[in-house]
Amino acid sequence: MKSIQKKNILHCYVKNHIRYLMSCLLLFTLMLSHSTYASSISKTNITDNGSKQQVSTKQTQLEKIIPQLRVKNFKKKIASIKQLAEIDDPQTIVILEALLNSKLYYQKSDKKVVIINKKNNQYETFSTLNNNAIAIVQKKTLKKITTNNKLRKTIRALLAKKKILNSNLDVRQNALKEILTANDASLLPVLEQAQRQETDKSQQDLLKLAIALIEVHSNNSETRQSAVKRLGNSLYPVAKGKLTKILETDEHGQYIEQDKAVIALAEKAMQRISSKLSLFGNLETLFFGLSLGSVLLLAAIGLSITFGVMGVINMAHGELIMLGAYTTYLVQQLMPNDIGLSLIVAIPAAFIVSGLFGVAIERGVIRHLYGRPLETLLATFGISLLLQQMVRTLISAQNVPVITPSWLSGSLVLNPAFALTYNRIYIFFFALFVFAMLMLILKKTSLGLQVRAVAQNRGMATAMGIKTQWVDSLTFGLGSGVAGVAGVALSQLTNVGPNLGQAYIIDSFMVVVFGGVENLWGTLVAAMTLGITNKFLEPWAGAVMAKIIVLISLIIFIQKRPNGLFPQKGRASGGH
């Protein structure tokens, strides 16, 4: 009988581990697919620039035209600049910009045209063909290629055109962002041409906006009206700024703008923008709320096992989270060349480290204190102090740097007013995933069955042959391990230091008590509710005040419903 029992428990233990490993694999493949996608994008950028043969013909064209820039006659100079601009080579942009910024010179000795860079009263020269540094020379050996207003204007127009119609998306985007506020009517034909050619969606939106921004200043009333209407469709801050400018009033409260129709349309457009902005603002707050909720869930879910199911107050729970975060740091130290992979390795590692610490705490201290909750609270608090000081002594009293892998950084830009950071998205789903895994373990495995049996009626469970002490240790280890996994996630959001855990302990307890003890679903709902409430209070109450309000409301709520949102019903609740 005994051996069967042992086998059974072992079996389910192994099964749990297999599940865990499989889930890690799943997560891993997900992340891999993301990173390969990113690298494929960068490859396409490189291949954009055409074949080598073309490059060499362009080179000879450049070599032919560049010396012509030295001519004194400005008319001729403009003609050669226009010729230069027609060559499809990124180098022309460099040359034109150098000319615009008075950095294009020629050497008096051999008349060679060079780009210069001033450096401590000396001039460093660069090749016009490939930007390679040539030499550092004295000022007097060079002669500047002069420009005048008309020439500079031509160059600006040419440059804008070249950039806006460039084959490289990055160049196009940057150029457009630059000229968005320039309000240069001469660019209108170029922009319209670009709009016809453009295939990228966000770039097209930007082009539309740029055209509308120019057409707002047109002399034709109808053109202006349609431009104002189009401005109302854009979420870029520039559009809103322009509309605000149109709606400006003088000191008597009269509109400066004379055209009544334009004013009416501008007001409508403004309303549309404001309502959209507030919608996306609310969505963003909701996202931040869910993100905070997922952090709370991660921090509290391990506690809802140890406190909720076992009834053990573990004040060292925060420190088990901290250990998880430090495990991430140590794993990254061990594999500095695979930061992307390190996080995946850290998840099981943190589970094991914190889980082992948890089992040790249960075996060493908590076991002797069952039935004395207040003493358990104090003893585990002592453990939390020991763990903090241990980390301070063994590693460092300062915060340690945990690197964010590339697949977690950056953000998902949905529109100019709404962007979601990847790390928060991942952590949200990770929290749900951990929750689902725990739910599975508790509901579908024999360990879970035994855990629930012991939680409901220890005596009866013992009579049925369950080794309650063994189950206690495993349950505590499980809760602690989950705390460690939470630490891995938190290491991506906050500073990792010895005090990391203390920040979360009160919040986690509040989440568990609010959700109702011995109820994982309650913990989920409570964490999300608290997270979202907190973030929606923040804009008008301030971050600290929001937290205080939430804490006080929680204290009052628990007076009304001492058993939380979802109290345990029936015989199993008989504890109090």
Place this chain on the structure above:
Amino acid sequence: MLLNYLFPHFMHEDTGGKWLISLLIAITLLVVMFNFFIPESSALHIPTYMVTLLGKYLCLALLAIALDLVWGYCGILSLGHGAFFALGGYAMGMYLMRQIGDRGVYGNAELPDFMVFLNWHELPWYWQGFEYFSFTALMIILVPGLLAYVFGWMTFRSRVTGVYLSIMTQALTYALLLAFFRNEMGLGGNNGLTDFKDILGFSLQADGTRIILFTLSALALISGYIASRFIVQSKLGKTVVAIRDAELRTRFIGYKVEDYKLWIFVFSAMLAGIAGALYVPQVGIINPGEFSPLNSIELAIWVAIGGRGTLFGAVIGALLVNYAKTYFTGALPEFWLFALGTLFIVSTLYLPQGIVGLFSQFTNKQQKQSAKHGALQEETT
């Protein structure tokens, strides 16, 4: 026993208390004499900073009594007693701030420095009245008492007990910590209240004032002890112990459990407030750090180490742990948290009755042995 003539009747059984109070009086007298009459060159001279340090310990011991009253006798482990202590301290701090007058850095007679710095133009309403010492003295008791009343009224009425209550008190002090950190609160924000000059016209830097403050702390501790002992020995105290041991039964017998709990909780908060008010002029600063949950939990360990439900045990625990803290944070700063953490674990695992329990176990054994001995003798005769 001769000592009995010196103590009120309800203390006649309280041997530990009698010893403690006699010792406290003796030490106070000795310290004052050694500070005053022995020249500084002598090795026996007690420097003033040491007197202030001792005064600090005495205030903390009073705080420990306050917690022992609710935890040891009523079973309410409040992990937010530091909040009442800090509130009393802030009330005193506000009085001391108003006493600075125009001697601050900005020389504003009406506003404390930090308000001038924040560009405030008038004193907030809750600062009114703190220029009077009598009003301040009232507030030192009333503010912590009121908070305890409101919190206790809500909590005890809805029958939140045990660990839940501990976590809620912890949340309470945490919420206050966050609130007092805000500059908008008008209480000095992060830096708190400091740079005090004088109290009731006596300079806080003067040796005489410091010695008087020390003596006052000792007096407060002794009277706090006697008052607590009186309550514990009274019918109220007996009922409270009954609630600790069997809350449901006491309720079914017909006692209004929540009322008893509430009054003992409020009294305890007031004691904590007084302790805080005496603490602040001696350390010269009060800041939101006093609200930190860690402080309140540490307080629980003083009581646990000394021995719960004895009152004098709390005093012993507070003095011992705080002395150890001063020593270790000076000599071996790395070691202190290890020591404190171990203290928590050892005291809960191996010393459920604290040092006092260890001692009484020892004397009980002796008594039993002598009783056995006596019985044997009786049998033989």
